[in-house]
Amino acid sequence: MADGNDTTTSRLGLVLFWIYVLLYGGFMGLVLVRPDLLSWRPLGGVNLAIASGMGLIAAAFLLAVLYMVARAGR
Amino acid sequence: MLHDTSPLAVLIFAAFVVGVIGLSFWLGRKKQSAAAYYAAHGEVHWFVNGIAFAGDYLSAASFLGICGMIAFSGYDGFLYSIGFLAGWVVALFVIAEPIKALGRFTFADALDAKFNSRGIKMAVAISTLVVSIFYLIPQMVGAGSLITPLLGLPHAVGVVLVGVAVTLIVVTAGMVSTTWVQFIKGSLLVFFCGILTLLILGRGLTVNAGRPGTENLTPQVKTIRPDGTVLIDGQPQTRDHDLRPVGTILRLPERYAGKTATGPLKPLEYLSALEDSTIVTWSATRHSDEEGTHVTYSPIEKKGADLLKPGGYFKGLSSGTLAGRLDFASLMLALFCGTASLPHILIRYYTVKDAAAARKSTVVGIAAIGVFYVLTLYLGLGAMTSGALDPTDTNMAAPLLAKSFSTTLFAVISAIAFTTVLGTVSGLIMAGSGAVAHDLVENVFAVPMTDHEKVRCGKIAAVALGVIAMALGILFKNFNVSFLVGWAFNIAASANLPALVMLLFWPRTTKQGIIAAVTVGMMASLGWILLSADTFEKVYGLSGNLSPMPFSQPGLVTIPLGFMVLVVVSLLTPRPVAVRT
Numbered sequence: 001m002a003d004g005n006d007t008t009t010s011r012l013g014l015v016l017f018w019i020y021v022l023l024y025g026g027f028m029g030l031v032l033v034r035p036d037l038l039s040w041r042p043l044g045g046v047n048l049a050i051a052s053g054m055g056l057i058a059a060a061f062l063l064a065v066l067y068m069v070a071r072a073g074r
Numbered sequence: 075m076l077h078d079t080s081p082l083a084v085l086i087f088a089a090f091v092v093g094v095i096g097l098s099f100w101l102g103r104k105k106q107s108a109a110a111y112y113a114a115h116g117e118v119h120w121f122v123n124g125i126a127f128a129g130d131y132l133s134a135a136s137f138l139g140i141c142g143m144i145a146f147s148g149y150d151g152f153l154y155s156i157g158f159l160a161g162w163v164v165a166l167f168v169i170a171e172p173i174k175a176l177g178r179f180t181f182a183d184a185l186d187a188k189f190n191s192r193g194i195k196m197a198v199a200i201s202t203l204v205v206s207i208f209y210l211i212p213q214m215v216g217a218g219s220l221i222t223p224l225l226g227l228p229h230a231v232g233v234v235l236v237g238v239a240v241t242l243i244v245v246t247a248g249m250v251s252t253t254w255v256q257f258i259k260g261s262l263l264v265f266f267c268g269i270l271t272l273l274i275l276g277r278g279l280t281v282n283a284g285r286p287g288t289e290n291l292t293p294q295v296k297t298i299r300p301d302g303t304v305l306i307d308g309q310p311q312t313r314d315h316d317l318r319p320v321g322t323i324l325r326l327p328e329r330y331a332g333k334t335a336t337g338p339l340k341p342l343e344y345l346s347a348l349e350d351s352t353i354v355t356w357s358a359t360r361h362s363d364e365e366g367t368h369v370t371y372s373p374i375e376k377k378g379a380d381l382l383k384p385g386g387y388f389k390g391l392s393s394g395t396l397a398g399r400l401d402f403a404s405l406m407l408a409l410f411c412g413t414a415s416l417p418h419i420l421i422r423y424y425t426v427k428d429a430a431a432a433r434k435s436t437v438v439g440i441a442a443i444g445v446f447y448v449l450t451l452y453l454g455l456g457a458m459t460s461g462a463l464d465p466t467d468t469n470m471a472a473p474l475l476a477k478s479f480s481t482t483l484f485a486v487i488s489a490i491a492f493t494t495v496l497g498t499v500s501g502l503i504m505a506g507s508g509a510v511a512h513d514l515v516e517n518v519f520a521v522p523m524t525d526h527e528k529v530r531c532g533k534i535a536a537v538a539l540g541v542i543a544m545a546l547g548i549l550f551k552n553f554n555v556s557f558l559v560g561w562a563f564n565i566a567a568s569a570n571l572p573a574l575v576m577l578l579f580w581p582r583t584t585k586q587g588i589i590a591a592v593t594v595g596m597m598a599s600l601g602w603i604l605l606s607a608d609t610f611e612k613v614y615g616l617s618g619n620l621s622p623m624p625f626s627q628p629g630l631v632t633i634p635l636g637f638m639v640l641v642v643v644s645l646l647t648p649r650p651v652a653v654r655t
Contacts, residue, residue, distance in 0.1 A: 045347075046342050
């Protein structure tokens with residue numbers, strides 16, 4: 001099927017979507033259940049709350065780029 | 075606090091408005107087709123569309139609201155940012171390509187592509203209008219309440235100015251001019267937030283920064299008397315006798331022992347130094363007696379490490395009650411599911427050429443919005459320690475932070491804050507215009523129209539919506555409306571997402587199922603919100619304990635409800651005839 005007429009969501013899109021659901025859900029789970037862990041400071045004195053928040057933003061971008069490149073290369 | 079307004083800010087904003095309206099007239103100089111008005115012919119370059127996504131999405135709530143929330147409560151504002159950005163993942167990986175392939179001008183086109191049902195178009199057009207109007211009210215009220223401290227003009231002037239400017243932008247060249255306004259706004263917003271962040275890092279952290287008086291940690295009392303006059307600590311409020319600006323560092327980390335300033339810091343160093351510092355934030359308590367309403371602002375000494383963890387704003391997290399946690403989880407679910415269900419965002423997918431361009435522009439959008447949210451964290455923390463905050467107004471955190479650097483920067487940021495309203499409102503008016511003219515008049519009521527008449531009908535709808543927006547902006551002047559954006563996300567996610575997702579993944583979905591899911595999702599989330607403790611307190615002025623709802627944010631219940639209704643109704647109605655091409 002031509003790319004421009006694709007009315008379905010690709011398998012790769014769904015895989016990446018579920019990866020992000022795990023990351024986002026895992027992070028929100030920590031906020032809800034074990035907020036004490038977020039005070040741990042793994043990154044040059046920056047705590048896990050900030051580091052994982054920035055990580056989630058970066059992960060969204062990286063997965064998006066991966067998706068764009070993979071779909072363009074079909 | 076009384077604020078000095080800057081003539082330069084008025085000048086910059088006026089230049090921007092005249093510039094974009096001039097551009098709109100130039101773009102709209104030729105006769106337009108419906109495809110041009112609703113979808114810019116599908117010829118917008120993917121990069122421009124990506125930045126326009128940012129200009130469409132980043133509302134005044136994102137810019138001023140999140141900065142203020144971080145400046146006053148710490149980390150929790152960043153949780154909003156994380157949720158707002160995460161929603162784009164759903165948009166890109168699940169929704170973007172099918173919505174591009176199925177639809178032409180509006181979200182209803184896409185949902186109805188397989189069925190050609192007037193019922194679906196009607197239900198979706200109504201949910202589009204409901205979501206867009208809930209989103210519109212805080213934008214318009216925000217325009218009015220910003221214009222007084224920023225540009226020195228009355229509330230109604232701000233509302234009318236935005237309403238007229240946006241209506242002109244939309245009626246001149248529809249989606250073409252809307253796209254360019256959003257592109258310019260998105261670029262300016264990210265660029266100047268970047269400049270501010272560089273200045274914040276260059277300044278580093280300073281003990282008792284800001285104007286003289288910030289080191290004074292005695293409580294401050296603002297009294298509003300029944301006749302409307304304002305007293306500060308018992309004396310009439312004047313420029314010389316006003317609330318002191320707040321938000322300072324009390325002690326720097328031990329590694330800076332003996333110093334009162336850190337000097338320039340790298341991005342991670344800044345966060346780490348802030349975590350080890352001791353900071354003074356201010357909280358407000360109010361009580362009323364025969365003299366009037368007294369608001370007492372009291373300093374609280376806090377460790378940086380406590381300000382940079384969750385629970386400062388979302389009391390449900392720090393209190394640890396089940397209802398509080400469910401409320402938070404529900405909001406985060408609504409933000410995740412809501413973005414890809416917002417009509418004014420979805421219509422931007424019809425302005426690009428094909429699925430590849432839709433993907434590329436979403437990636438650009440995610441990059442711009444993601445960078446913006448990281449910068450907002452620095453802006454909020456920079457404001458928290460700038461010694462420039464107005465304890466009465468969290469929305470002023472970002473402009474006042476800019477003012478602590480220079481009055482020119484204050485003028486620029488004020489003008490940009492105000493223009494953020496234009497970009498988002500024009501997107502909302504476009505979405506509403508499509509729902510009324512294309513979905514309702516053209517498709518549901520099947521009024522026969524030539525292409526030219528379709529454009530005229532869309533423009534008439536846009537003018538009507540512009541007038542309604544102005545009326546609502548003035549009507550809701552004295553309401554706390556910032557939480558309406560959260561409502562819009564909840565309603566969009568509950569009404570639109572189940573129908574959209576099931577249509578894509580479940581062949582057994584019937585048109586009755588879609589109509590029921592959209593209608594029930596919308597009514598249930600709206601009803602829940604109107605009965606919630608938040609609404610009881612902030613809108614009706616009643617005690618939140620009277621609310622029958624276990625928590626305030628409906629998404630956790632009403633999004634699954636939408637899915638359930640769709641499945642049950644679809645199974646009870648005849649299998650759809652295979653019309654797939």
